[in-house]
Amino acid sequence: MTATPYTPIANPQVFLLDLYRVAVQRAQPLHSMGQHLPPVPKGRTVVLGAGKAGGSMCQALEALWPQEAPLSGLVVTRYHHIPPRPEGLAQRIELVEAAHPVPDAAGLLAAERMLALTQGLTEDDLVLCLISGGGSALLTLPAEGLDLAEKQRINQALLESGAAIGEMNCVRKHLSRIKGGRLAAACHPARVVTLTISDVPGDDPSIIASGPTVADASTCADALAILQRYQIAVPDAVRAALQAGALETPKPGDARFAGHQVHLIATPQQSLQAAARAAQAAGIAAHILSDEIEGESREVGKVHAALARAVARRDEPFARPCVILSGGETTVTIRPRQPGAAKGRGGRAGEFCLGLAQALQGQEGVWALAADTDGIDGVEDNAGARVAPDTLARAAQNGQRIGDHLDRNDAYGFFEPLGDLVFTGPTNTNVNDFRAILVL
Missing domain, CATH: 3.40.50.10180 (Glycerate kinase, MOFRL-like N-terminal domain)
Structure with missing residues (x-):
């Protein structure tokens, strides 16, 4: 089978959002309900x-x-x-x-x-x-x-x-x-x-x-x-x-x-597979890590960052260009607030992106999107957030310290001023977390 020629990605963030939409569309019930209906x-x-x-x-x-x-x-x-x-x-x-x-x-x-x-x-x-x-x-x-x-x-x-x-x-x-x-x-x-x-x-x-x-x-x-x-x-x-x-x-x-x-x-796996097929059609190799990933969102983000950095620096364990996909349901443990401190805002996807961005440290050639497939990250109005090679640099220009936002579980407050929140509105389905990391 001949591989699809690679077409350079003009806008990595649009590409990742398109993969998310493909994953959500696969989870719409009309696709497969009919075959399971009884007489x-x-x-x-x-x-x-x-x-x-x-x-x-x-x-x-x-x-x-x-x-x-x-x-x-x-x-x-x-x-x-x-x-x-x-x-x-x-x-x-x-x-x-x-x-x-x-x-x-x-x-x-x-x-x-x-x-x-x-x-x-x-x-x-x-x-x-x-x-x-x-x-x-x-x-x-x-x-x-x-x-x-x-x-x-x-x-x-x-x-x-x-x-x-x-x-x-x-x-x-x-x-x-x-x-x-x-x-x-x-x-x-x-x-x-x-x-x-x-x-x-x-x-x-x-x-x-x-x-x-x-x-x-x-x-x-x-x-x-x-x-x-x-x-x-x-x-x-x-x-x-x-x-x-x-x-x-x-x-x-x-x-x-x-x-x-x-x-x-x-199921989550079906949606990840649909996103993988869409990436492959664009000439981007797709690797599904798992649809069952659990654990603290920020820590899962750090592990994904380590993998993405290895790919970006050494073409290991995957060769560039590629997209790394994963799903599951991570958790956020709410940290105690200091007296007088503002309450943080955000959900699992945003906190994953905080941990990911902190650990990537501005790694060139790596973009990411994490979003809940129901279109709502926690109790906020966003579905998730995006990370780019310049995320930390742009935050620093705003006077934002990513560690401070992690300390108060405030992903929304970190990504909103950067314009990097993902808004889709309710998608009317739910196969949980969707994460995609593009390494070019």
């Missing part, structure tokens, strides 16, 4: 779901499901994440909005209504569950002994602790009346088919959105250990319930899950 059942078809891709998943299902077949249900998505409705597409599924990443009363109401819709289902009925990242916060129904305010506090503490997504969702499952397989159990005896978009390393359906339709192998003891590890307080009654195993989730082998199916319709 129309004898009874009702009820649609339930939660996640940042909920709006686009609803519209894809409404377009693909036979128009003559009844379809109804309820899906909750994040505020401002409902895409424009295509002309002529009738709305058959109710779509509501709630808060993310910290839950609110709207998410609580949606979860209560969703459980109510499971009442009276029969073995002739089909429940189609549309699940994507963000569902853990959007579908909140606190366990006995917890109120919404306590659930919000615990959720915020988990987000700031540096805990991995699997750890956070283990706790969320056991402090919920709907996650950790409980939604599917409530649908019994109806058949449940889950269509999910993965935003977690390893694509484990029991972790995506805290697995509301998937049996859970983790235990109350696991959740309690995580809370202790990160020193997160819970009410005494809840701690006692965890210790007694009273908040246990439905386990693998539970008869209520017999015949249920789970289909991954979009």
